[in-house]
Amino acid sequence: MQCLKGVLIALSFLGMTTGTHAQSTTELPFETHAAFFSAEVGLPVAIDPQVFVIDNDAAAAVGAQGIFHIVGLRNARVSDSPVLPVYSAIRKPLHMNLGQWLGARGAARLTPLSDGRETVAVQLAGLVPGPRYSLFENHFDQQPIGFSPLDGTGIKNTFKADSSGAARVTVTAPKVLTHENAILIVYHSDGLAHGKLRGRIGRDAHHQLIARVP
Missing domain, CATH: 2.60.40 (Immunoglobulin-like)
Structure with a gap:
C-alpha cells in the first residue's frame, strides 16, 4: 500500500x-536509487551505496558497488536519522542531510x-x-x-x-x-x-x- x-x-x-x-x-x-539498489540485491537493511555518513568506528573499505570509502565513514542507511549530514566516499560534504537526499x-x-x-x-x-x-x-x-x-x-x-x-x-x-x-x-x-x-x-x-x- x-x-x-x-x-x-x-x-x-x-x-x-x-x-x-x-x-x-x-x-x-x-524512486530513490537507494531503494531500487537495495531491493535489486535483496539487502535486509536498505542502504544508499553512493552516499555516506560519519561513523568513527568504521574502517576504510570497499563497499557496495565497489566504491572505496575512507576511514570514519559508512554507507547511509535509509533508516538512519534524516538530519544526519551526508558525504562523498572521501568525506566531502554534499551540503544536505539524509532526509533531503532521500526526499527528492x-x-x-x-x-x-x-x-x-x-x-x-x-x-x-x-x-x-x-x-x-x-x-x-x-x-x-x-x-x-x-x-x-x-x-x-x-x-x-x-x-x-x-x-x-x-x-x-x-x-x-x-x-x-x-x-x-x-x-x-x-x-x-x-x-x-x-x-x-x-x-x-x-x-x-x-x-x-x-x-x-x-
Missing part, C-alpha cells in the same frame, strides 16, 4: 496517470517518435538549488551494467534545479527505451558536468533517483 501511495504521489506531482510503454506515451515515477521525487514522460527516437520529459522536486545534475540511461542488458547520457551525446542532459529545488528538463533519446533500460538522475557533488561520463561514482557523482522502464 505504501509503495502504491508513493507512485500515485509522484504521478500526481506531474498531473499524470499510469500507462504502459506500448501506448503512445508512458509515465514513470522515480519526480516522474518522467516518454513519448516515442516516428523516426525511432524518444522524447523524455522529466519533472523533479526536492533537489538542491545550484549544483549540477545529469540524466543518464542504464543498460541492464550489458555486463557490467552500462551507462550512457540520455540524450546520446552528453550535451543536453545536464541541468540545475531552481531556487525551490524544482527542475524540468526534456531530452530526445536516440532510441526508444525498453525494459532493459532505466532513467537515472545523477547528482554531481563537484558541481561539474562530465559530458558522456557520469564522473567518479561515490566521489563526485551519485545516483539519486531512478525509473525502470516497464
Whole structure:
C-alpha cells in the first residue's frame, strides 16, 4: 500500500496517470536509487551505496558497488536519522542531510517518435538549488551494467534545479527505451558536468533517483 501511495504521489506531482510503454506515451515515477539498489540485491537493511555518513568506528573499505570509502565513514542507511549530514566516499560534504537526499521525487514522460527516437520529459522536486545534475540511461542488458547520457551525446542532459529545488528538463533519446533500460538522475557533488561520463561514482557523482522502464 505504501509503495502504491508513493507512485500515485509522484504521478500526481506531474498531473499524470499510469500507462504502459506500448501506448503512445508512458509515465514513470522515480524512486530513490537507494531503494531500487537495495531491493535489486535483496539487502535486509536498505542502504544508499553512493552516499555516506560519519561513523568513527568504521574502517576504510570497499563497499557496495565497489566504491572505496575512507576511514570514519559508512554507507547511509535509509533508516538512519534524516538530519544526519551526508558525504562523498572521501568525506566531502554534499551540503544536505539524509532526509533531503532521500526526499527528492519526480516522474518522467516518454513519448516515442516516428523516426525511432524518444522524447523524455522529466519533472523533479526536492533537489538542491545550484549544483549540477545529469540524466543518464542504464543498460541492464550489458555486463557490467552500462551507462550512457540520455540524450546520446552528453550535451543536453545536464541541468540545475531552481531556487525551490524544482527542475524540468526534456531530452530526445536516440532510441526508444525498453525494459532493459532505466532513467537515472545523477547528482554531481563537484558541481561539474562530465559530458558522456557520469564522473567518479561515490566521489563526485551519485545516483539519486531512478525509473525502470516497464
